[in-house]
Amino acid sequence: MADPKSYRPATGDIPINPGVYRFRDEVGRVIYVGKAKVLRSRLNSYFANPATLTAKTHTMVHTAVSVEWTVVGSELEALQLEYTWIKEFNPRFNIVFRDDKSYPYLAVTMGDKYPRAQVMRGDKRKDTKYFGPFYPAKAIRETLDTLLRVFPVRSCSTGVFNRAQSSGRPCLLGYIDKCAAPCVGRVSPEEHRELAADLCQFMGGEGTRFIKELETKMADAVSRLEYEQAGRYRDDIAALRRVFERNAVVLSENTEADIFAVHEDELEAAVQVFHVRNGRIRGQRGWVVEKVEDSTPEQFIEHLLTQVYGEAAGDDRIPREVLVPVLPENADDVAAWLHERRGSAVSLRVAQRGDKATLAETVRENAEQSLRLHKSRRAGDLTTRSASLQELQESLGLPIPLLRIECYDASHTQGTNVVASMVVFEDGLPKKSDYRKFAITGEAARDDTASMYDVISRRFKNYLEESANMVPMVSGEVDISDAAAKAPARRFAYPPSLVIVDGGPPQVAAASRALADLGIDDIYVVGLAKRLEELWLPEDEFPVILPRASNALYLVQRVRDEAHRFAITFHRKKRSASMTTSLLDSISGLGPAKREALRKHFGTMKKMRAASVEELGQVSGIGPVLAATVFAELSKADTGAPAVNMTTGEVLS
Structure with missing residues (x-):
């Protein structure tokens, strides 16, 4: 960590005008933006006795290696410029201009x-x-x-x-x-x-x-x-x-309904239910649950209803109407079960229009915000994040704070369409602008360790090249025109404090070998094995086991799951494009221009497969005979059975 004295500007060099200042780290990244009525007084306060600084400010000034400022004409101009720079640079130590309010x-x-x-x-x-x-x-x-x-x-x-x-x-x-x-x-x-x-x-x-x-x-x-x-x-x-x-949530006075909504991501789901009695909301409940099994929305709703109403009985607990976002798989059976529990008929349906559909949309917005708040409270709370990072640092025995964590994961289908992802977390929060995708080909795609070696090598070769071209940071005043000028994009110039790879000792060894071959010895590597959630350090015989309720474990799981999600998304896209290309390439009479016309017209392979012969014939350059041929080949690939020409009715071999 840097010593603030090493870059502290002389007091006499700092103006006494209003202005905006920026702290930068060793790779030139803006980590904090602030404004001041008197720049000299404000900046000098950062270089006071470290014991008088808050924990966050102490970390910030020791992470920075330079500070620069821009003089403006008034405090209003300072506020506007500060806001602009915060939006532009997204500094890790700024927390203003964020609004995660819940419903009132x-x-x-x-x-x-x-x-x-x-x-x-x-x-x-x-x-x-x-x-x-x-x-x-x-x-x-x-x-x-x-x-x-x-x-x-x-x-x-x-x-x-x-x-x-x-x-x-x-x-x-x-x-x-x-x-x-x-x-x-x-x-x-x-x-x-x-x-x-x-x-x-x-x-x-x-x-x-x-x-x-x-x-x-x-x-x-x-x-x-x-x-x-x-x-x-x-x-x-x-x-x-x-x-x-x-009051927009008032329904007719005879309305008795429970209105459910679900909002989910790959890992968790938020459920909200409004209990409407006599036309007004009498109560509201919400849950955030982990998705421990891969279920469809219809299956999820069925499990939800059986759990909510499993212990309820009578018309005071189960209303006449239950409105859900999608009907469960066995809607008739669930409705009959609710009828039995209530003692009279229960209408189980999806609200399509009118006041109930409007209220259902409000419930959905609550579910969406509930999940967002759950995520932000657990991951966005500064105290929790700091404790998680500190606990992880101590558990791994690392000498530096984990300000930036990068995680790598590879994805493939039986060795084909091999891809990898790189996700970035700064101060425990994802920084999606720094995410990167890698397509892996040739010898590097032969197994997971070779893929990991290739990805780490490529990422850090770029880091070394971009670092070599960096201009040293010097504290002092900058012209606003210079500050506004766009510097060349540096995609890999920021080194991580910790590299996490998805896997055990073989993947860790491959990542460590890639760094060593590049002469990098100040970046730490750890592997997260999914089976028992073990953390493997290079050349260690035994893994590090974090407590199951540990915030540090939750953090590394979240980082790993995000890398997995990002890799899977890229892999599916690449596989879909590959399947489309290979399938269209095999159709006789379909040249490059016509293949591209089909892709642009339909957008996705799913839409192309669902198209009729007439719809295929509407594409520029595709005549009736070629449209019938394309339809036959797509149908054959879709079902594996002989295709039937929808125009003539004859079986196509």
């Missing part, structure tokens, strides 16, 4: 002495009632503002509430009758809790009852000639009705 809910903290109504996101809390979710957030904020007119529940923060108690004066909401002001004793704790309970009942689906009660009170006030009071009731009724109109 209307929450009432019934566990508090004075319950508070507020808009909340994130994890749910004990003794708090939630209603929603709502989207966009503006909708629920307007809804809450309207409801406070009829149910003047406390909505202020704890600090505001305590200050009002101490001063004996309520906040503004208390003066405009949007809060019952329990802070100054206008209502007792019991009366305020009843208001909060009424608000929960209204949001829970009993809105019609409250509106009818207010209509009765308004009529009584009119009969007593209390028109001013009647006018207030009228306005309260209008406010509650506006809430009904604004």
